[in-house]
Amino acid sequence: MTRERTMSPAEKYAAAKNRQRHPLTAQFMTQYEFPLDDFQRLGCQHLEDGKSVLVAAPTGAGKTIVGEFATFLAEHHGNRCFYTTPIKALSNQKYQDLVRIFGESEVGLLTGDSSINSNARIIVMTTEVLRNMIYSDSEAISELGYVVMDEVHYLADKFRGAVWEEILIHLPERIQIVSLSATVSNAEEFGEWLKTVRGETEVILSEIRPVPLYQHILIGNRLLDLFVDDGRVNPELVRLERNSARRIPGGDSRGSNRGWQQKNYSVIKTLSRPEIIAKLHEREFLPVIYFIFSRAGCDAAVSQCIKEGISLTNSDEKELIRSVIARRTSELSTEDFGVLGFYEWCQALERGIASHHAGLLPMFKETIEELFQRGLLKVVFATETLALGINMPARTVFLEKLIKWNGETHAPISPGEYTQLTGRAGRRGIDIEGNAIVMWSEQIDSSMAAGLASTRTYPLKSSFSPTYNMTANLIDRFGRERARKSLGFSFAQFQADKAVVGLARQIEKNQHAIQSLRGDAACHLGDMADYMSHRFSIKELEDSYSSRRVSGSRKKIYAAIEEEISEHRRILKSHPSHQCPDRESHARNFEKAARLEKESRGLTNRMESRTNVIPRTFDRVSEVLTELSYLKGDSLTPQGELLTKIYAESDLLLAELLNSKVLNEIGAPELVGVLSSLIYEGRGERSRTPRLPKSIEILVPEVARMWSRIVMLEESFGISSQREPNFDLAWSSYRWANGHSLQTILRETEITVGDFVRCIRQIIDLLGQLLDAQPLMHNVVRDAIKRIDRGVIAYAAVIA
Structure with a gap:
């Protein structure tokens, strides 16, 4: 299905004029079978004009077309384009997309795990890779013309968001930036900041969804519209809620209900998950992404559907599903099938049903994503991680709850989260409408759902804060004072006080102008700074003299001032620079520089x-x-x-361990176990007495002592950054490094296979950093990598 629209004569004339002004945009547009939307065309035209752009549009609106135009321009102009994404899965997906457009020879991929054709003109990479290239002064930056920052709203991420700001602040200003963002309510503010740090930047906003989204509530077995035509909450919903709520006298008098129990909605029968899927199937609302904010809940939902005999695929689809499974899991050892629940997983997939969450093996997740994108899966029970950028649109999005665990407590999801989750509904070119369904319950009524669905105030807030590694890199690259000033350009500081960014930028411009003026003021006959110091002294003395009334008692004071002025004039006349034919030109430049220095001091005081x-x-x-x-x-x-x-998050603690030589004399399995304590964050309560091999147990007190020392020092300076080491994964990672099977490892621990794979890959990433940071440990580090980068861990590097 393509987007076609008849253009009026006036529109045809305007289009012809635009083609003349923007020939590359016109050429690029011929690649598509449909006309670009206005925001896409504008983004491309501004890029062709040499400007950076911020494009904020809903999920599925097609904003990546503007990013792809940047790659097209790089090809045309003969320079390079880096396309950055926040996660490896997105990088892999975008790499495949661009290979289909430009061919394998023109496109490369750089993530923490993969390096493909790294000298290509177009490189897809995770954001951290580009940040590291900036700090290492990579030669590739000199050839760079364009950088696409996909999902730039990630800069609000508590743990990784700073990386986006580091790049935007420190990339050379000549490089054009394409920032692609979800719809946020302060896009103009973000664009204003981009202009201060990146130069000319156009902000392009679109709130138009390519496929209309309709909001519904499932109350009992009735599926009702959330809103009526005039935007009010559906009166039928309100009536059902009122009729269903019964107050029963004689309740618990200890509460605040004064002898009445809270509303009892038990009159409304809640459908089971299999019943809900059957109802959506009957209404032709499949495929659906069914969000459950619990990994265990997602897996349980699949089991419930299988138990009820639900099957949503025909024989041809089942055959296609089996072929994808075979291709995707060909590297998986058959001895791991049992512990991974492989046969149960395959059975569910063949029926068109799957769960998707971070606890899955990466190859399982990628299989599910491919099957869903191809329309072979009809139901995916998912946690919110599915909404983070992966291209998996559906006809319907179903929300079982509107409350989730946020890391500290159970709290309602935000309007921004609601928009991101429901934004997956409606497949462009396939569906004429998308559907977002909220399941009604005692905790979720129509007013709560309506508030989330109608709120458009979800601003982008910076999470930027200097880390130890960032601070060290900035000082190494710029020096301490310039590094400090550069942080005045951050979006966090901009939001704290918008004026600061402008002041900091003006000070930097003044410094460049001062250096230039000082150069023009240099005199070949003598020291112009010394000469001008006397002229300035005369000016100050004359101002002081003329601003006061002369009385008899002060005549001696003013006589002394006149004598001091005469002495400065005598020195000036005998100064070598006084004879310079360009003396006054030098003086004017010097005076301009002095005025700018005074202005900069004032600006600095205001900024501080x-x-x-x-x-x-x-x-x-x-x-x-x-x-x-x-x-x-x-x-x-x-x-x-x-x-x-x-x-790393525990950058300073790891540096302390390396500098103290604590890790120098241990073996590879022990190194892996200790490093696991710096990256592992368990989902439940940590063990007070984790199982540890003796060779690691003797190291724990020293690691704890170093951590405590850092924490005490941080407290004295009002900082808190280094979380406590967690050794709960040390035994499993140590055993993996000693060659034990995945089956053995998973049977000894409660960790999921997805978490285990992710943690081991993070340890491999840390080990890679040690190769560069600590050359004396090369042998043990390489041994450690060899020991743990095997089996499903090695395969995860290709697809993670």
Whole structure:
């Protein structure tokens, strides 16, 4: 199904004029069977005009077309384009998309695990890869013309968001940026910040969904529209809720209900998950992404559907599903089938049903994604991680609850989260409408759902804060003072005080102008700075003299001032620069520079008197680094240089372990076990006495001592960044490094296979950093990588 529309004569004339002004955009548009939407065309035209762009549009609106135009321009102009994504799965997906357009020879892929054709003109990469290239002064940056930052709203992410800001601040300004964002309510503010740090940037907003989205409530076995035509909550819904709520006298008098129990909605019979799927199938609302904010809940839902005998595929589809499974899992060892629940998983897939969450084996997740994209899966029970960028649109999105665990407590989802989840509904070119369905319950009534569905105030908020590694890298690259100033350009600081960014940028511009003026003011006959100091002194003395009334008692004072002025004039006349034929031209340049210096001092005072949160945090982080001998004055020590190569949440603790040589004398399995404590975050309560091999157990007190020392020092400077080491995965990772099977590992622990694979891959990433940071450990590090990068772990590197 293509988008076709008859153009009026006036529109045809305007289109012809646009083709003349933007020939590359016109050429690019011929690749598509449908006319581009206005926001897509505008984004391409601004890029062709040499500007950066911020494109904010709903999920599925097609904003990536503007990003693909940047790759087209790079091909045309003979420079390079980096296409960045927040997660490896998205990078792999975009790599395949671009290969189909440009061919394998023109496109490369760089993630923490994969490197394919790294010298290609177009490179798809995870965001951290580009950040690391900037800090290492990669030569590839010099050839770069365009950077696409897909899902740029990720900069709000608590743990990784700072990376996006680091790139936007430190990339050379000549490079055009294509920022692609979900719809946020403060896109204009974000665009304003981009203009201050990136130069000319056009903000392009679109709130038009390509496929209309209709909101529904499933109340009992009735599926009702949430809103009526005039935008009010459906009166029928409100009536059902009122009729169903019964107050029963004689309730618990200890509560606040004064002798009445809370509303009892038991009159409304809640459908089971299999019944809901059957109802959606009957209404032709499949395929559906059914969100359950629990991994166990997703897996249980699949089992419930299988138990009830639900099958949503025909024989041809089953055969296709089996062939995809065979291709995708060909590297999987048959001895792991049992522990992975492989046969049960295949049975569910053949029936068109799957669960999707972070606890799955990566190859399982990718199989599910391919099958769903091809229309072979009809139901996917998923956690919210499915909404993070992967291209998996459906006809319907179903929300079982509107409350989820946020890491600290159970709380309602935000309007932004609701929009992102329901944004998957409606497949462009396939569906004429998308459906978002909320399941009614005692905790979720129509007013709550309506509030989430109608709210458009979900701003993008920066999570930027200097880390130890970031601070060390910035000081190494720019020096301490310039590094501090650069952080005044962050979006976090911009939001804290918008004026600060403009002030910081003006100070930097003044400094460039001052350097230029000082150069023009240089005199070949003498020291112009010394000469001008006397002229300035005369001016100050004359101003002081003329601003006061002369009285008899003060005549002696003014006589002394006149004598001092005469002495300065005598020195000026005898100064070598006084004879310079360009003296006054030099003087004017020097005076301009002096005025700019005075202006900059004033701007600096104004900037420092404002919130200045981020630079002050930088100061505190720098003080910690100084106390621990990573920083001496304005320069890094050898310990500090090591820290620049450690990109991890526990960067300082790992650097301390390396610098203290604690890890130098241990074997590869022990190294893997200790590193696991720096990256593992269990989903439940941590064990007070985790099972550990003796060779790791003796190291725990030293690791704990170093962590405690850092925490105490951080507390004295008002910082909290290094989380407590968690050894709950140490035994499993140690055993994996000693060659034990996946089956053995998973039977000894409650960790899911997906979490285990992800943690081991993170350890491999840390080990890769150690190769660069600690050359003396090369042998044991390479041995550790060889031991753990095997089986499903190695295969996950290809598809993760």
